[in-house]
Amino acid sequence: MIKLIQSLDELKEEIKQLNIELELNDIIKIDLPFIDSYENFTIINVPSYGTGEHESIVIVTEKKILVYSSLKPAKTEKKFERLIQKKHGESSVNIYLILKSILKNYSSEFIRIRDIMNHLDLDPLLDSIEEIGRDLRKLTDRIECLFQIVIELKESEIDCFNPSLIDFEYELFATETRYWLDRCRSHVYRIASLRTKSEMRSNKELNDTMKKLTVIMTFLTIVSIVVNVPGTVGAIFGIPALSNAYFESHTTFLIITLISTTIFSMLLGYLYWKSLNLKNTV
Numbered sequence: 588m589i590k591l592i593q594s595l596d597e598l599k600e601e602i603k604q605l606n607i608e609l610e611l612n613d614i615i616k617i618d619l620p621f622i623d624s625y626e627n628f629t630i631i632n633v634p635s636y637g638t639g640e641h642e643s644i645v646i647v648t649e650k651k652i653l654v655y656s657s658l659k660p661a662k663t664e665k666k667f668e669r670l671i672q673k674k675h676g677e678s679s680v681n682i683y684l685i686l687k688s689i690l691k692n693y694s695s696e697f698i699r700i701r702d703i704m705n706h707l708d709l710d711p712l713l714d715s716i717e718e719i720g721r722d723l724r725k726l727t728d729r730i731e732c733l734f735q736i737v738i739e740l741k742e743s744e745i746d747c748f749n750p751s752l753i754d755f756e757y758e759l760f761a762t763e764t765r766y767w768l769d770r771c772r773s774h775v776y777r778i779a780s781l782r783t784k785s786e787m788r789s790n791k792e793l794n795d796t797m798k799k800l801t802v803i804m805t806f807l808t809i810v811s812i813v814v815n816v817p818g819t820v821g822a823i824f825g826i827p828a829l830s831n832a833y834f835e836s837h838t839t840f841l842i843i844t845l846i847s848t849t850i851f852s853m854l855l856g857y858l859y860w861k862s863l864n865l866k867n868t869v
Contacts, residue, residue: 589681592655598644601653607646615642618725620689620732622739629747631682633689633733636696645685647678647747654681658688670752678747686737687760693730694767697774700726704777711785720778727771734764 592598599611607628620633631645635658643656670676703719741750741757750757 588650589652589654589677592653595642595655598646598653598655601651602646605648605651607648609646611644614644619728620736622736622745624743624745629745631685631736633686633736634729635689635692637692643685643689645682647682652678652681652747654685656685656688658685658692667753673752675747675749676752679749679752682740682748683753683757683760686733689733690730690760690764690767693726693733696722696726697767697771701774704774704781707781708784711781711788713782713785713789716778716781716785720775723771723774723778727768727775730764730768730771734761734768737761737764 590601592601595611595615602609602611605628609628609630614630614632617632618634620631622629622631628646628648630647633643635641635643635656637657641657643658644653645655646653667680671680700719700723703715707716707719737757737760740748741761
């Protein structure tokens with residue numbers, strides 16, 4: 588007999604009625620999929636993605652199969668209907684279907700992560716890369732543990748599960764699980780590539796900033812030269828002793844000298860400014 592559980596409180600009540608010693612709250616805290624067999628029951632716990640409570644728990648006993656999941660279970664195919672009547676057929680088929688739903692949930696999460704990474708290829712923001720990298724590592728660990736459950740269910744002699752009843756479908760499922768695990772692992776290296784792109788863009792932005800600062804400092808230096816040259820000449824020529832002795836009767840010459848030195852320094856500054864080829868710098 589299989590029973591679908593709608594809430595954790597209901598699951599706790601069912602566990603109590605079956606006299607199973609199991610601390611469900613501690614089980615839920617485990618963030619990775621696992622399977623554990625005891626003398627009178629077997630538990631499979633697989634965290635999932637989505638809204639609400641993100642857990643899928645299957646507890647199999649001789650009398651009852653308890654299935655709690657926030658995911659929509661896969662539909663029972665017609666070819667499995669006759670298998671349910673066989674020994675361990677019901678538990679085998681339902682465990683297979685819930686694992687299949689979990690893998691579909693994980694593959695949807697991978698597609699979400701992949702789409703974000705495609706966007707980051709065009710705009711490699713370091714904070715976003717680190718965040719999606721953590722999500723990818725978490726998903727990779729979960730699929731790896733799910734794959735271990737798939738292998739363990741096939742190789743271990745667990746009373747509640749007989750893989751020979753669904754041998755072909757189970758082999759396909761194991762292959763699909765391995766496929767998604769390989770996809771996740773390959774995209775872990777892609778995260779490193781995105782980090783490199785982000786660092787290259789940051790270095791380019793830093794170099795551009797340094798070039799712009801160099802241009803600004805060059806401009807300020809030219810302005811300083813333009814101002815200081817005539818100012819220095821004016822300061823020398825404006826000393827009272829020298830002014831009264833040599834330039835008091837040559838005011839026109841002094842003005843012409845100041846104007847010409849100013850124009851000359853501005854011309855030199857302009858020629859230097861043009862030599863910097865600023866169009867390629869800014």
